[in-house]
Amino acid sequence: MHFTSEQRFDDGVLEREFTLGEIPGFLWTPESASAPAPLILISPPPLGLGKTYPRLAARARYYAAEYGFAVATIELPGSGDRPRLAALDQARADLRRVIGAGEPVSGEIVDALILPLVEEAVPEWQATLDALLALPEIGGPVGYEGGIISIGVRLAAVEPRISAAGLFAGSLVPAAMFEEAREVTVPLQILLQWDDEGNDRQAALNLFDAFGSKEKTLHANMGGHTGVPQYELDAGARFFVRHLK
Numbered sequence: 476m477h478f479t480s481e482q483r484f485d486d487g488v489l490e491r492e493f494t495l496g497e498i499p500g501f502l503w504t505p506e507s508a509s510a511p512a513p514l515i516l517i518s519p520p521p522l523g524l525g526k527t528y529p530r531l532a533a534r535a536r537y538y539a540a541e542y543g544f545a546v547a548t549i550e551l552p553g554s555g556d557r558p559r560l561a562a563l564d565q566a567r568a569d570l571r572r573v574i575g576a577g578e579p580v581s582g583e584i585v586d587a588l589i590l591p592l593v594e595e596a597v598p599e600w601q602a603t604l605d606a607l608l609a610l611p612e613i614g615g616p617v618g619y620e621g622g623i624i625s626i627g628v629r630l631a632a633v634e635p636r637i638s639a640a641g642l643f644a645g646s647l648v649p650a651a652m653f654e655e656a657r658e659v660t661v662p663l664q665i666l667l668q669w670d671d672e673g674n675d676r677q678a679a680l681n682l683f684d685a686f687g688s689k690e691k692t693l694h695a696n697m698g699g700h701t702g703v704p705q706y707e708l709d710a711g712a713r714f715f716v717r718h719l720k
Contacts, residue, residue, distance in 0.1 A: 476606040478502075486540040490532070495606055497557070498599055499524065500549035503535040504612055511614025512545040513719040514607060516600060518621035519548055521592070523555035534708065542712055544719070545613045549603050552595035562591050585647045589625050593652075597629045604636060618715045624682070625652045632658040639663070639718035641711050644679035645671050656685040663691040664714045666707060668698055 480492045483506070491502045501524070504512060515538055519527045535546035553560035566587035573580055600619075607613050617636050619627055622643035631640045632655050640659075644667040663686055667679050683693050692714075696704055 476603075476610075484536065486536060488536045488539045490536075495549070495599075495603055498549050498603070499555070499557075500547060500603065501528075501532070501535070502607070503532070503539045503546045505539045505543050505545070511612055512539075512543055513616050513618070513715075514545045514547065514604075514613050515618045515620055515715055515719070516604065517546060517548045518596075518600070518619070518623070518626055519551060519554075520622060521551050521554045524548070524550050525555055534711075537708060538712060538715070542716055542720075544715065545607070547603065547607055549599065552592060552599065560591065560595070562587065566591075580647065582650060586649045586651075589623065589647060589649050590651070592623065593625050593629050596626050597633065600626075600630055601634055604634070608636070616719045618719050620711065620715075622646050625649060628652050628656050628659060628682075631661055631663075632656075637661055639715060641666065641714055644668075644682070645674045647675070648678050648682055653682060653685045656682055657687045659686050660688050662714075662718050663688045664711065665691065665693050666703065666711075667693060667695045668703060669695050670698055 476493050476495050478491045478493045482490045487506050489504050489506050493500050493502060517531055517535060519531055531548050538544040538546050550557055553563045566584060569584050570580060570588055608615060616638040618639045619630055619637050620641040623646040624642045624644055625648055627640055627642045631637050639662045641664045644665055665683050694707060694710060
């Protein structure tokens with residue numbers, strides 16, 4: 476992990492930009508921490524960190540300044556300035572085509588759109604976790620938050636260092652992920668926008684039901700994809716405080 480820049484904010488948070496091999500990312504840490512901080516990994520949507528930075532940074536700085544968490548994010552494969560993945564680009568084009576034609580989205584398109592991204596992203600998150608936990612200012616335990624929800628499902632199922640996960644429903648879910656969800660046993664908090672125009676609500680509810688966790692909570696709010704209530708930020712923080720502190 477190579478740090479390329481840093482910035483200190485008035486709220487006592489240190490932001491550092493880093494690269495891990497060819498993967499860019501950001502790390503936010505509370506400067507006033509007296510002991511190694513627990514860590515939250517925040518996965519961005521596949522829009523590029525340049526577009527999503529303001530929202531991610533605001534959430535990360537809130538977690539760091541108010542609750543003492545270290546928070547990190549990385550650019551997803553095929554996003555931002557990272558090399559394009561031809562298969563994903565083709566799947567996205569196919570998705571736009573069928574939606575534009577008013578046709579149903581087939582399972583083949585969903586698989587092509589999501590499964591390669593999961594296969595690429597989860598090992599990268601694990602490598603990032605290795606590097607972050609080697610830093611003296613970070614000590615775990617570790618939480619994961621964000622969408623694409625299938626990335627969170629796979630990571631929570633295979634990575635024993637993840638102690639809790641806050642997942643955002645709203646992305647298409649391949650059929651195979653429902654079986655993987657049964658292997659997830661960590662505490663979960665799922666955020667669902669009830670009127671999300673791009674989300675299959677019933678599929679999101681079925682996935683919630685499939686999770687093997689004994690503790691799982693569904694937060695469902697009225698409104699579309701971008702209408703998440705501000706108070707859900709506090710709900711996410713309280714969830715991680717319960718399980719990481």
